[in-house]
Amino acid sequence: MSHSRVITNGKVVTEAGVFQEDIEITEGTIRRISENIPKHPNVEPIDAEGQYVLPGMIDTHVHMNEPGRTEWEGFETGSKALAAGGTTAYIDMPLNALPATSTRQALQQKIEIASTKNYLDYAFYGALTPDNLDHLEELAEAGAVAFKCFLSTYQAEVPGDFQSINDLTLLEGMKRISSLGKILLIHCENAAITDGLALEKIKQGKKSGYDFVESRPIIAEVEAVSRVIHFAKETGCSVHIVHVSSYETVQLIQRAKQEGVDITLESCPHYFALNADDLMRLGSVAKCQPPLRYPEEQEALWQALIIGDIDWISSDHSPCSPELKKGHIFETMGGISGCQNNVDLMFDLAVNKRGMSVIDFAKLIAANPAKRFAIPNKGKIALGYDADLILINPHQNYTLEAKDLYYKNPHSPYIGMEIGARVTKTFLRGELIFSTEQGIIGEPKGRQWCK
Known part of the structure; x- marks a missing residue:
């Protein structure tokens, strides 16, 4: 990564509890979880107000x-x-x-x-x-x-x-x-x-x-x-x-x-x-x-x-x-x-x-x-773990439509269903790869973890 990010104002879900804290991400890794992490010009803030931050x-x-x-x-x-x-x-x-x-x-x-x-x-x-x-x-x-x-x-x-x-x-x-x-x-x-x-x-x-x-x-x-x-x-x-x-x-x-x-x-x-x-x-x-x-x-x-x-x-x-x-x-x-x-x-x-x-x-x-499956550095929000994070708005209702789906063949039994929560952002090792505003972002950067 060329710069750091800080996810602010979110309700961070850890194994120990749910905390109103910030998460600092550097080089794809969770480097700090703390209240009110200082903001710097070279740090990109991500506002998670009203949302849960989940693995x-x-x-x-x-x-x-x-x-x-x-x-x-x-x-x-x-x-x-x-x-x-x-x-x-x-x-x-x-x-x-x-x-x-x-x-x-x-x-x-x-x-x-x-x-x-x-x-x-x-x-x-x-x-x-x-x-x-x-x-x-x-x-x-x-x-x-x-x-x-x-x-x-x-x-x-x-x-x-x-x-x-x-x-x-x-x-x-x-x-x-x-x-x-x-x-x-x-x-x-x-x-x-x-x-x-x-x-x-x-x-x-x-x-x-x-x-x-x-x-x-x-x-x-x-x-x-x-x-x-x-x-x-x-x-x-x-x-x-x-x-x-x-x-x-x-x-x-x-x-x-x-x-x-x-x-x-x-x-x-x-x-x-x-x-x-x-x-x-x-x-x-x-x-x-x-x-x-x-x-x-x-x-x-x-x-x-x-x-x-x-x-x-x-x-x-x-x-x-x-x-x-x-x-x-x-x-x-x-x-x-x-x-x-x-x-x-x-x-x-x-x-x-x-x-x-x-x-x-x-x-x-x-x-x-x-x-x-002993997946290294994944599965929870903790220091040193990959910054594989999602933001979810717990009260953002929407009705699923076929045009929302990225499948090669966009059929699903959930089409037409009203869903009362929504994933708004997805981060892979700290990189934003999806948002509801932009859709899929960037090029494929996935890695195989078991070789």
Whole structure:
């Protein structure tokens, strides 16, 4: 950086509390947090009057689809959307790109492409698939921060595509990943249950949103998580359960933690902002796996979030072209485009409407994932940490429109929703990369933190 900045007059959210203090940023790092930091001619002031200053979100579940499916999303458009939504770092999933990130060569190809296109700092997961057990070590050496697998069916469309695994691969993969000291992220749904029920629904001509929800029942998620827990006990592998959709699953994971299993879980904004009734209303733009749940289950999941039983929130941003969202609910592409509204939507729903403390909110979006993945110098507002900061106006209402979205394909189930808070500025290592007045600012300066 050519000069220093001081963020003034904001309500600074730290682990110790919320303080009306200034933050001095020099060379991309938080150098001082204090009341009334003296102003100098070569220091740029940023007025945060009436706003919270929070650590930028770390989104640990994003599908950028590059290389191979950039018509769905790419590093440039996806990272712009994340920046506009208050995210300052993310981890890219190994699936939907072609080839899947299942070998060192595939990861190195992705690293090279990403190096000049990202507006945020980033890292990559490696895949665990039926045919890449012997590639796990080389993926870790090449920079994979963790690994990802599917227990539900992931149908490979072309050679090189991602594939789901069976129990034998899961067991052997967990042994090897444990020996590497890495974490395995798992999409947990019992494939036999979900595939069988979906086939029954289709044969019966039942193709509504409710039919889709009923084809992927909570027991499918619970059974798969239970299996993972048993395998984790056997192998000692650290595991993370992605996009948890049910209270029962949360409680199962909490019991496993008490038994000494190294396990964490995430859920996603769409499970709190939307439910099965919205899927019926909106159609496939709100289709995801596991599905949106019925209102009573959604309320139970809210209670788990408020009391702290959910470790963090991620977007599971899973975009595609509009053509793939056409057709009946069982044949359209699953996945929600939502990463641009992670922070403002959840701040409004959790802090404004449900009374969550902003300190807990900061842990939910930043501190907890940073700790789990050992991300250096990120995740909280503290001396010496990267100045990855966002300003959020807690009472700035706006209605989301398609023109606001930076996605390559600007569809989202949140379009038309009134959101009662807004991210007004995003800083990456002290540089302003987004403001509501200017939009995206400057050129991509994102760095890979795990190499």
